[in-house]
Amino acid sequence: MNRLMVAVLWITVKGGLNYPFEDPELSPDMFQGDIGIPPLKQRNGMNTALHLWPNRTVFFEIEPNKFRDEHMALIRQAMNTIQEKSCVIFRNATEAERSSSLLITSQNKGCSTLVLGFRNFTNKMNLQLFDPGRGCFRIGSIIHEFLHVLGFEHQHVAQDRDQFVRIAWENINPEFKINFINNDKISNFSSFGETYDYDSVMHYIPTAFSKNGMPTIIPLKEVGQRMGQRLGMSEIDVRKLNKMYKCPGYV
Numbered sequence: 001m002n003r004l005m006v007a008v009l010w011i012t013v014k015g016g017l018n019y020p021f022e023d024p025e026l027s028p029d030m031f032q033g034d035i036g037i038p039p040l041k042q043r044n045g046m047n048t049a050l051h052l053w054p055n056r057t058v059f060f061e062i063e064p065n066k067f068r069d070e071h072m073a074l075i076r077q078a079m080n081t082i083q084e085k086s087c088v089i090f091r092n093a094t095e096a097e098r099s100s101s102l103l104i105t106s107q108n109k110g111c112s113t114l115v116l117g118f119r120n121f122t123n124k125m126n127l128q129l130f131d132p133g134r135g136c137f138r139i140g141s142i143i144h145e146f147l148h149v150l151g152f153e154h155q156h157v158a159q160d161r162d163q164f165v166r167i168a169w170e171n172i173n174p175e176f177k178i179n180f181i182n183n184d185k186i187s188n189f190s191s192f193g194e195t196y197d198y199d200s201v202m203h204y205i206p207t208a209f210s211k212n213g214m215p216t217i218i219p220l221k222e223v224g225q226r227m228g229q230r231l232g233m234s235e236i237d238v239r240k241l242n243k244m245y246k247c248p249g250y251v
């Protein structure tokens with residue numbers, strides 16, 4: 001192999017492993033890659049009623065002219081999935097609700113959510129335009145951002161994570177080690193009685209924030225092979241969302 005071939009192969013392999021941060025959910029300038037304002041506590045899901053959407057209703061506005069029909073259809077599909085699997089509903093914000101609604105836009109790079117849960121200001125979800133099925137327009141990526149909006153953090157900061165994954169600190173780009181810290185002991189976050197979920201749509205890919213293309217999250221059990229799927233909510237994601245919003249039958 002000549003040097004050029006080696007270089008091309010190297011780039012190809014690294015690209016396949018998401019090196020350095022090609023995944024649009026793993027932006028270097030966001031907390032944990034896609035959260036604008038770091039949560040006070042780093043755990044799995046909020047159980048602070050104050051920051052849950054009132055009456056289990058997310059009132060949103062889609063910024064006009066930012067999405068094509070095919071993108072609108074996928075955003076709608078993600079909302080429908082969440083509505084069908086839980087008691088959470090999505091509806092257009094009224095004028096009066098705008099100041100604490102969810103604004104969905106494509107104006108920035110990457111896929112991200114400004115802040116976890118419902119706030120006293122406009123939350124903002126960014127979905128950079130990609131062809132359907134790619135990047136931020138994988139259905140699971142859109143659902144992932146909606147679950148941040150509803151109050152969930154990433155799976156790997158759950159309190160029980162060290163029993164299920166090894167964080168390979170030696171492979172994490174030092175600048176981004178913060179994204180893997182989960183040492184809060186007192187907090188209003190909870191896993192809602194559910195076990196660590198490798199299949200969660202909130203789980204990182206195994207090489208997230210790697211400095212060398214090697215895994216940063218290594219499953220300790222055999223069932224951990226699908227980490228980072230963006231196809232849809234896992235069964236445990238569904239249960240946790242229903243428990244978070246105290247849906248009928250889950251209280």
Ligand SMILES: *[C@@H]1O[C@H](CO)[C@@H](O)[C@H](O)[C@H]1NC(C)=O
Pocket residue numbers: 047048049050187188
């Ligand atoms: C957080 O949890 C503590 C202890 O359970 C509780 O006293 C406090 O009111 C909670 N804070 C909020 C904002 O819900």
Ligand SMILES: *[C@@H]1O[C@H](CO)[C@@H](O)[C@H](O)[C@H]1NC(C)=O
Pocket residue numbers: 055057089
């Ligand atoms: C709460 O949501 C339910 C179901 O959509 C609706 O019927 C009801 O009017 C809402 N209540 C308030 C106070 O907004």
Ligand SMILES: *[C@@H]1O[C@H](CO)[C@@H](O)[C@H](O)[C@H]1NC(C)=O
Pocket residue numbers: 092
């Ligand atoms: C929600 O708002 C959009 C954009 O203004 C509008 O096209 C749509 O018809 C509205 N949907 C409902 C149910 O009011």
Ligand SMILES: *[C@@H]1O[C@H](CO)[C@@H](O)[C@H](O)[C@H]1NC(C)=O
Pocket residue numbers: 120
């Ligand atoms: C929300 O913000 C508004 C305006 O900044 C303020 O008047 C109101 O008291 C705030 N509410 C809460 C619950 O913080």
Ligand SMILES: [Zn+2]
Pocket residue numbers: 025033034035144148154
């Ligand atoms: Zn995320």
